Structures are given as structure tokens and as C-alpha cells.
Amino acid sequence: MGHLVFNIDVMLAKRKMSVTELADRVGITLANMSILKTGKAKAIKVSTIEALCDILKCQPGDLFEYEEEDI
Numbered sequence: 001m002g003h004l005v006f007n008i009d010v011m012l013a014k015r016k017m018s019v020t021e022l023a024d025r026v027g028i029t030l031a032n033m034s035i036l037k038t039g040k041a042k043a044i045k046v047s048t049i050e051a052l053c054d055i056l057k058c059q060p061g062d063l064f065e066y067e068e069e070d071i
Helices: 008-015 019-026 030-038 046-056
Strands: 003-006 064-067
Touching (some): 008 030, 008 046
Antiparallel strands (some): 003 064
């Protein structure tokens, strides 16, 4: 089974925005944003994805990609 790779850091760099600013604007803690950014999150609310897309002016596919496990 594969896993999701979170590209939030890529989008932050493109938008010249800090993790702290993004967390504040999305309305989640810096700790939770770090968990998302590192891909350690076990779940994410649809409203959080919507907020990320709105703030970063991107599509959900810009934030995540699916990576298959090597067999």
C-alpha cells in the first residue's frame, strides 16, 4: 500500500509564505501544520483542505500526491 506525500512546503516556497503565517491563516496550530507538512497526519478535514487551497491559491492535487510502495 502506498502513501500520500504532502507538498505543502513546495507551495509555501512558491507563495513566499512561512509555515507560521499559513497556520494562522488556516486557523490551525503550528504543531498541527507541521504534522501536515511532514506527512505524519492520519486525517485531514475537508474544510482544512479548502482553506489551504483558498489561501495558497491552488488545487488539492497541488498539495498532495500518491506514492506507491516499492515491492
